[in-house]
Amino acid sequence: MKYSWVIAAMIALLGSSSAFGQCSDYQLSITGTCPGSVTVFWGGAPPSSTQGLIIGNTTGSFTIPPGPCAGTVICIQGSVSLITPTFGTGPAGVGSVSGSVSAPACGRYLIAVTNFGTPCKVSNPVQIP
Numbered sequence: 001m002k003y004s005w006v007i008a009a010m011i012a013l014l015g016s017s018s019a020f021g022q023c024s025d026y027q028l029s030i031t032g033t034c035p036g037s038v039t040v041f042w043g044g045a046p047p048s049s050t051q052g053l054i055i056g057n058t059t060g061s062f063t064i065p066p067g068p069c070a071g072t073v074i075c076i077q078g079s080v081s082l083i084t085p086t087f088g089t090g091p092a093g094v095g096s097v098s099g100s101v102s103a104p105a106c107g108r109y110l111i112a113v114t115n116f117g118t119p120c121k122v123s124n125p126v127q128i129p
Contacts, residue, residue: 023075026093026114028123034106039098042089042112042123049114051087051095056080056109059125069113069120076109076125089114101128 026045032038045051052069056062057078064072074080089095105128112123 023122024124025121026112026123028110028112028126030110030126030128032101032129034101034128035103036101037098038101038128039096040110040112041094041096043094045089045093045095045112045114045123046121047089047091047093049089049093050116051089052113052116053083053087053097054080054111054113055083055105055128056111056125059109064113064120068116072113072120072122074111074113074122074125076111086116 027043029041030038031041040053042051054074054076056074056076059075060077062074062077062080064070064074087095087097108128109125110128111125114121114123
């Protein structure tokens with residue numbers, strides 16, 4: 001990938017303290033404080049794809065039920081839900097989204113899913129700070 005060094009540098013700068021496990025096709029990272037403002041970054045995703053963010057209570061294993069990405073196993077579990085809206089990933093497979101996070105989300109886990117088709121790709125799980 002032409003911009004793989006940018007992705008590697010971004011992940012190194014953000015640190016890996018928020019990443020849990022290596023159950024992924026691409027990398028997700030999060031910065032900020034909770035409650036408050038956070039920015040979610042991803043790199044190495046399929047180029048120009050749709051990105052969905054999923055939240056859950058803990059790491060583990062969950063199989064996505066019927067719908068987009070049905071049957072895909074992700075590495076978070078417990079009250080798993082898709083955060084809407086979805087987001088676009090750029091032509092280099094890199095993207096980010098910023099927003100405000102309320103107290104109930106603090107300490108929960110976030111994972112990204114892309115290519116709402118077959119096969120779906122998943123990121124590593126990260127804990128919301």
